Amino acid sequence: MSATFEFPKAVVEAALQTVNPTSRRDFLKSSGALVLSVGVNSFPASKAFAQAGGTGPYPDPDFRQLDTWIVIHPDNTATFFVGKTDGGQGTGTAFRQLMCDELDIAYADTRLVMGHTDITPDQGGSGGSDAIERDGWPMRRVAAEARRVLLELAAERLDAPLAALEVRDATISVGSDSTRSITYAQLIGGQRFDVALTGSDVNATRGLADIKPVDALRVVGQSVQRYDIPPKVDGSLTWAVDMRLPGMVHARNVRPPLAGATLRGIDAASIADIPGLVKVVSRGNYVAVVCEREEHAMRAARQLQVDWAPPPQAPFPASAALFDYMRGATPTSSSEPIRRGNPEAAFETAHRVIEAEYAVPFQGHTAIGPAHALADPSEGQMTIYSNDMKTYGLRNGVAKFLDMPRERVRVVYMDGPQVYGRTAADDVGFEAAFLARELGRPVRVQWMRDEETAWDTKGPAYTFKLRGGLDTEGRVIALDYDARAADYNHLWYNDPDTVLIAQLMGRRSAAPFAGFASAPAVLYAVPHQRMATHVVRLPLIWETPLRTGNLRDPNGPQVTFAFESFIDELAAGAQVDPVQLRLDMLAASPEDDRFLRARSLAAVRAAAAAYGWDPRPSPQLRNTKSRAADPILTGRGIAYTYRIGTVVATIAEVEVDRRTGRVWVKRLVCAHDCGLVVNPEGLRNTVECGMLHALSRALWEEVQFDTEKVTSVDWLTHPSLRHSDTPASIEVVIVNGDPNPGRPDLPPYGAGEASHKPVIAAVANAVYDATGVRLRRPPFRKERVLAALQAAAV
């Protein structure tokens, strides 16, 4: 029926990047050509392959076809196709584990292709830590369905009842009779399943088969090594940043030097001496230079004389004045406050009322590798090679932006630097596609360091006011939370009306997005509560480098910092142990269907036990003899939170150098419960790094600006965590405790972001414990800490 289909070499190589090198070679060899299928009379690797051509059109792979998801090869191996991406958290490995268990095939005999818009079913790419939590389900169900179909075929071929069949490593036998067995390859290798699936959307995809119970999973729960690591450490991987095509040219953007500036003119003669200059492209306030060679494009971008008119009014206050500005601004929107009980009356009767204000600055993604993409406009189509975590969205957005039919655009997913949310990988994909069409040649766009640090999307700055009321017993009876986020015109993913190039060209969405301001996730039993949130705007909302977008657990670190710091302040006010206060408030809360209460109690207890927490109020007694003389003060702090169904309790131990103000987090303990664990080691790594990423935000990160431009432009002006800041010890306790210790039949919950949330608070609480000084505004760089210590005469 369908002939073997040849893909462009670059696409196939990109698709096979993460397959391990040996099998990749065999794979290519056995196919006899650069074909993503195996054997001479074989079928395309999926229905998508059959339809997808080098020249398009590129339809959407049909998620309701089993062949879209799984191919069994004649050598009794399988390839899985999923519409996800892996930013380095090992989700690709986890997907394989999930699918292997349902299909009953050895992990080593499988490979996985991810995130190619014309090859893999649209699962939206990545985001929200829902890779395993949401998108793992259809993968498991389709793999289970493939196994069911194979068993039926085997029953017929072996002439045995279904109930008598056993499956092991892609081989089906009648009982344990090895003379009566047949492999998956013998049944269907190199052929199509031709089995229709059902489901109203991709997340609901299923066949007739049910997935296995947790107890029957074998590959799930094992620390299988990540398949993407060897090619990443031996230098054999081709990353998105490495893609090169014949006839390709290099582009660099020239950004307005002042936020909100307007282009008046370009002196093209200023770069006439640059060899291999292809073109200066400008449209509205978007300017780029294109050269045959990369180093010349960089030189041209530096050398080009551009006349910019400054904006009529200051685009934003200076970063030093930001919080005052935010507190005084009229909100663009305010939520209806969440209320419980009668907080006003409770504050009236409170024995003691404690108040505190907190603030968190803008913090950036600032990937280690600045944004990059390559776009190929050959044959009236557009192929974009990108590490964008939402490749499908990039495809749709670019098609709209360029006014091209969707089926002429495809995105080939390749590995790249961190993608913890809405990054400039979105913006650069559009730029590459636009320039490729302008030039009619493949164009590679690479952002420079200053561009990445200054112009990448930011997590919103926040200010907070908290009040708490204690009764005579030291119990928390009332809470009032009021937060403001500078998040107006928050950017969504791959939106053709708000990506940076669209903004600079003067394209606008109909209305700016209202933005988010979050209330904390509170399980604590506090009878009287009021939670209010507001969004405020800075003067300039378009073409501004202070663009906000999702950054790892978009509001969690800010909100949890303020809230869990304040809980600590209440504990100190009540002179009770901060762990005990949290346990008391959790114990008094009602249970829910995710067992959050029981699991929260278990996580807080597990963290305290692993740390060796000795119960006492904070801060430690100052000016005991030994402490008075010691230049280093030590303390510990806890913070607890949950994110959807994932529960996390984190304890930080700090050393504060009272001479310099330096804070070193010496030890981190994290008790983490995300339900079913697919890959414990992969989980540990992700949790560790999520914590250290937040530690960087606690100690170092702040986007700074004057009233004209962002002044954080490199690693000197925008410091980040370094080797010397690394804790001496990090312990991750995988709890999975109540209600079913050890191997809960809980579903898996996300693990990419939860551990990131509580760290800033845990550090601030530990510094308080050590010094008696409360830090209410990160980052806790040494100058700020020293000033606070000196002000308190510590």
Added chain:
Amino acid sequence: MSLLTLRVNGATHEADVDPATPLLYVLRNDLGLRGPRFGCGLAQCGTCTVLVDGAAIRSCVVPAAQISGEITTLEGLAKNGELDPLQQAWIDEQVPQCGYCHNGQIMNARALLDRNPNPTDAEIRQGMEGALCRCMTYYRVQAAIKRVVREAQARAEASAE
């Protein structure tokens, strides 16, 4: 443009480039290497690190024409089909997240251990200070380096017995 001769990973290459071109771009665009990567272009992050006669240099800022020694890149660390012990330790300790910075981590670690095969924890921190990671894999990077040191010591002790 002028013809440059570079010795990289044991082979000799010629490239016809502007001599001021930073080495990074010649390695990547003319010689097709993929280990060293662009991160900052300012000698601040280490992702572009290569070894020149064993010393770690930031190829993003050094003009290609100034290099006269033997260049080793990440691709050239493996010897006779065997991964460098650091590369192996990186796999054993499952170090990377995205992995983009790990050329810099591994090449800096190689130079560090070549200088000082038995570094203390403090010396590891100090020696690796310039290699940034935005996924924050530092803890595992340090664990992998310590593993290599430990295994080398164990081998030395075994052969001394």
